[in-house]
Amino acid sequence: MTASLGKVSNEELRRRDLDVLWHPTTQMKDHEWLPLLAIRRARGVWLEDMDGQRYIDAISSWWVNLFGHANPQISEAVARQARELEHVILAGATHEPAVRLAEKLVAITPQGLDRVFYADSGSNAVEISLKMSFHFWVNRGETDRTRFVALSNSYHGETLGTLSIGDAGVFRDTYKPLLLEPLLAPSPDCFGIAAENHDRHAAEKLAELDRVLSDHAGQVCAVIVEPLVQGAGGMRMYPPSYLAGLRRVCDQHEVHLVADEIAVGFGRTGTMFAFEQAGVSPDFMCISKGLTGGYLPMSAVLTGESVYREFYDEYTSLRGFLHSHSYTGNALACAAALATLEIFEREPVLERNRQTARLMRNSVTALEQHPHVGEIRQTGMILAMEMVADRDAMIPYDWTERRGIGVYRHALEQGVLLRPIGNVVYFMPPYVIDEDEIGQMAEAAISGINAATGATGP
Numbered sequence: 001m002t003a004s005l006g007k008v009s010n011e012e013l014r015r016r017d018l019d020v021l022w023h024p025t026t027q028m029k030d031h032e033w034l035p036l037l038a039i040r041r042a043r044g045v046w047l048e049d050m051d052g053q054r055y056i057d058a059i060s061s062w063w064v065n066l067f068g069h070a071n072p073q074i075s076e077a078v079a080r081q082a083r084e085l086e087h088v089i090l091a092g093a094t095h096e097p098a099v100r101l102a103e104k105l106v107a108i109t110p111q112g113l114d115r116v117f118y119a120d121s122g123s124n125a126v127e128i129s130l131k132m133s134f135h136f137w138v139n140r141g142e143t144d145r146t147r148f149v150a151l152s153n154s155y156h157g158e159t160l161g162t163l164s165i166g167d168a169g170v171f172r173d174t175y176k177p178l179l180l181e182p183l184l185a186p187s188p189d190c191f192g193i194a195a196e197n198h199d200r201h202a203a204e205k206l207a208e209l210d211r212v213l214s215d216h217a218g219q220v221c222a223v224i225v226e227p228l229v230q231g232a233g234g235m236r237m238y239p240p241s242y243l244a245g246l247r248r249v250c251d252q253h254e255v256h257l258v259a260d261e262i263a264v265g266f267g268r269t270g271t272m273f274a275f276e277q278a279g280v281s282p283d284f285m286c287i288s289k290g291l292t293g294g295y296l297p298m299s300a301v302l303t304g305e306s307v308y309r310e311f312y313d314e315y316t317s318l319r320g321f322l323h324s325h326s327y328t329g330n331a332l333a334c335a336a337a338l339a340t341l342e343i344f345e346r347e348p349v350l351e352r353n354r355q356t357a358r359l360m361r362n363s364v365t366a367l368e369q370h371p372h373v374g375e376i377r378q379t380g381m382i383l384a385m386e387m388v389a390d391r392d393a394m395i396p397y398d399w400t401e402r403r404g405i406g407v408y409r410h411a412l413e414q415g416v417l418l419r420p421i422g423n424v425v426y427f428m429p430p431y432v433i434d435e436d437e438i439g440q441m442a443e444a445a446i447s448g449i450n451a452a453t454g455a456t457g458p
Contacts, residue, residue, distance in 0.1 A: 010050045013038040034405070035412055042069030045433045047417060055417045058429050058441050063231070063263050065294030067343055068432040074293045074339040081335035090118065090329035097334035104341050105302060108272055110281035113302035117321075118329040122262035122288035123157030125299035126224070128323060129284040130161060132303060133222040133256045139310045139319050142218070148180075149212055149223040149255075151187040155232035156224060156260050165224055168232055183216060185209035185223075189236035191375060191386070192394050202242035206249060213253040222256035222283070227274035228379050231263040234424040235384035237377050243278035256283040262299070266290035266340075267350055267431065270357070270380035283307065293340035294430075298333035349431060353381050359435055360427055363442035372453035384426040385445065387453055397423050406452035407445065414444035425449060 014036045022028065038050045045068060047055045057065065067074065081097065088095055102116040117132075119125050130148060137145040148165045150156070155168040163172050164180035172179065188205040190198045213220060227243055230236040250257040259282035264274040268290070271277055275285070284307075288299035313319045327333075343349065360383050367373045367385055374388035374396075387403055389395045397403050404420030411418040418425060418441075425445050433441070449455070 008050055010038040010053075013050055035409065037412075037417070044068040044070075045430050045437055053415070055412065055415050056429070056433075056437055056441050056444075057417050058411075058427050058445075059417065059419050060428050060430050061294060062289075063268075063428050064289045064292075065430045066266060066290045066340060067293055068430050069294070071293060073343060074295055074336055077335045077339035078295060078332055081332055085331045087327065087330050087332070091324060095329070095331055095334075097331050097338060098329040101334045101337050101341075102300075104338070105287075105300060108341070108344075109285055109287075109302050110273065110275055112281045112304045113285055114305050115303050115308045117301045117303075117323075118325075119299045119301070120297050120325050120327045120330070121157075122260075122286065122299050123159045123162045124325060125262065125286040125288055125301050126156045126165075126258075126260055127159060127161040128301045129224070129258045129286050129303075130165065130222070131323060132284065132301065132307060132321060133258065135321060136256070136307055136310050137221055144218055145221045147183050147216060147219045147221065149185055149209065149216075149220055150182045151209075151225055151230070152184050153187045153189065153230055153233040153236060154224075154226060155230065156226070171232075183212055183220065185212045187230060187233075187236065188238040188242045189230060189233075190238050191236055191377075198239045199241045202239050203245065206242055206245045209246070210249050210253075213249065213255065217253065220253070220255045222258050223250055224258040224260060226260045227264055228269050228277065229264050229274070229382055232421065234386070234421050235377070235382060235426045237379050237382075237384075240277035240279075243275060244280055247278070247280040247282075250283075258282060258284040258286065260286050262286055262288045264379075264382075267344070267353055268379075268381050268428070270354060271350065272344070274379075291340070292333050292336035293343075295336040295340075296330070296333040297327075298330065298337060353431055356431065356433065356438070357381055357383075359438050360429075360442075363438050364446065366446055367449065370449065370453075370455065372455055373449065381431065382426065382428050384424050385449065387423040387425065387449060399423070403452045407448035410448035410451045411444040414440070414447065416441050416444035418445060418448070 039047050040050050041048050045056050047057050105116050106114055150165045152167050154166050156162045156166045160178055165182045186205045186208050188202040190201055193201050259275050261273050265287045285302045292298050311319050311321045357380055361378055371391050372387050374386045374391055374394050376385050389397045403423050407420050407425050408418055
């Protein structure tokens, strides 16, 4: 990036912002003391503010960016598409980018996911999967099926529908009177459990989910999970064996299995999709975030032909899936997604990611014996470091102490944008990050954790 700057300063843009904007998941009063980044432009893993200060985007701008900001290939694809067709209604019309993208998604996702329904956000994709599952059973005459099973500590979005099937307390509690009640099964997350015991722990939790389904036989539409990593729940992780067992249990109880791959799809966990590591397929797969390489809002739900056929009938049967979004199948978003997938086709992305993941893990070895780091865990390009008050007893810090905010502020001073989840500091950078940038990112995290925990260093 060049050093040329506009006339607007950081301070001026911040002042104007705070006069008119209301930011997401933010207590706006915090900005009386908490820095508000004023970003002018970005290239690769770097963000640049109005005054020329640069920051490594260690969280891929909320987990969406794959191949760097202002990626020339994706940018050109979007610009080229904008000169031809920006958008057209997808009800009663179609266009070539939407068809091509659907063909590619069917080809690269787990076997049996043969139909693509587009939407515009991850939350909407999850809601679509829930409605499809419920409506599937209604179309089959099984109208007692009105419940969904989710895992404890799960997060699937923030609309009323998605909050209804999650367990993200701070997001959910205020709106509880408006929500459906999910059936919760215990998460198989392996925090504090030795690696050799992960599969056994997962099997124990799967047995408890099996009992939930047995206790509610004939009432459940689907089980929904975040495969391998519970993202907003603190990057808690579990082994693929749980997913394989879950497929078996869902089949035994004749309920759908919904994979919320919104945060973990497109190479984040080491494979193109997390569910691949279990060697089985879900009945519904929800994708978004990295789908367009971080360029435009878009999501999709993939499902099988057997589900599709339950809705295929004469109009007067009223079996059709009457759900829509104005920007469904947006041509610009399709172009961005196609360009993103072409990078996967053309380059050894997953192989490079495995090497990058090793560099990321090696960069934080200094924290392995840190008295206030309870665990360092990693699944592919997602690495998390959980701060605790007492490492030996795994006693967490009081959430009101906001230790993560301390790390956030410290890292900004080191030129790195981290956004801890509570007391969990995590890396989820664009795939194009290099070794030197990983080193800077890790140093900011390590020194930030030391500062936030009052430690002098590991």
